[in-house]
Amino acid sequence: MAESGGWHTIESDAGVFTYLIESLGVQGVQFEELIALEADYLKQLSPVYGVIFLFKYQMGKNRSEAPMDGRHDMDAPNHMFFANQTIQNACATQAILSVLLNADKEQVDIGDSLREFKEFTNGFPSDLRGETLSNSDLIRDVHNSFSRSSPFVDEGTRQATEEDDLYHFIAYTPVNGVLYEIDGLQPAPIAHGSCTQDEFCDKVIPVIHRRIDRYPPSEIRFNLMAVVQDLRVKAVEIGDEEMLAREEQKRNDWETENELRRHNFVGFIHELLKGVIKEKIKGGTYDEWIKQTKDLNLQKAIAARKGEPVD
Structure with a gap:
């Protein structure tokens, strides 16, 4: 994997991710941080299009090894969007796009820019898709607009070493009736068995539990974000004015926090x-x-x- 190539690190934050995709033209979608790793809790946010999982990455692992859970699907559908990560610091946005570009177009409006990107890369091998994503000025500029302002040396200007604490984003989402783990550092999507959209919440939670269980009990640095319908839309649909007010206030808070990220204090x-x-x-x-x-x-x-x- 190459160095940063102008991509900066961004936080695993619901407000960052939500405004990032809206800046790319996505409509009616937001992110919610999960505070409980339970299927019933996740179902409360339905419809859930996928989840983004952040974890400490173990350096030195051979990406061609068979996965410890699931199997590499070398015959995944050609129309499925899977891109190898070819550059540092892009994994957050790459994981996000792995959910959105594989979502049912009847459920999720990804907007003209991402729709054109998906159509342009359709049929590309995964490494070329990754290169195309990494070299997209639009996606990179929007991604970087949500990085924290810093007067110090950008960590992305040097190659990571095994002494660094590195964190990696991956996606879980159902595609064509299969639960997929989409990790740009793997040679192919990882299939975890059959899964419909309605079964996703029940089936993804055990997979994530098994992954967390492979770490020492002292390791607690994980983050899980659900990709869901804009909860303001949901509040209007069910006529819940209190929920709508809470979600509007949340958006205002996110906007303020994102603006503060752009300033160096x-x-x-x-x-x-x-x-x-x-x-x-x-x-x-x-x-x-x-x-x-x-x-x-x-x-x-x-x-x-x-x-x-x-x-």
Whole structure:
């Protein structure tokens, strides 16, 4: 896999993902973070088009090995969108598109831009599809517009090593009556047995549980995001005004958070800290302030070692 090629990392965040796909022209779809890994909980969000799973990636694994669960479907339908990941930092958007570009067109409106992209790459081998995705100015620019502003060196400018904590996004979605795991680092989609759209919630949860169980019990750094119908549309359909108000407020909060991501506050914080220090020195309380801060940090460190709550 090549280096970043101008792709930046983005957060696994429902607001980021929702506004990202809307910027690409997708209509009537949003993301919801799952706080419980239960089929009944997932069903409450129906219709569910797929899920995006974030996990710590184990470096050095041979991508041609047989999967530990399921099987590589080398004969997956030609019209199915599967692209190899050919560049770093693109896996979040690639996983998202793996759900959307395989969704039933009667259920999901992916918009003109993604529809043209899907039609253009139809019939391409998976590696060429990945190269085409990586070189799409539109998709890359929209993806990068949701990365955090940083004054420091972009991690994407260097090749990852086995010492890094790396995280990877993959997708699970039903296609043509089969539950597929779509991972751009694999040679083909991974089939997990028969699965209709109505069965998806019941069948995907055990698969994810089995994957998590392969990690040590101490590993808790996982994130699962459901790709669902815009919940504002659902609220209107069932006439739930309270739900509609909550979803509208959620959208407002997401918009604010996304706007903040685009700003670099290091300069502001630096000037603020300079002002605080200036006032402490002027008032003759600087040394006492530093001592109190050190004592407080020491107390927190001791409490943390003992497993005690830290205020």
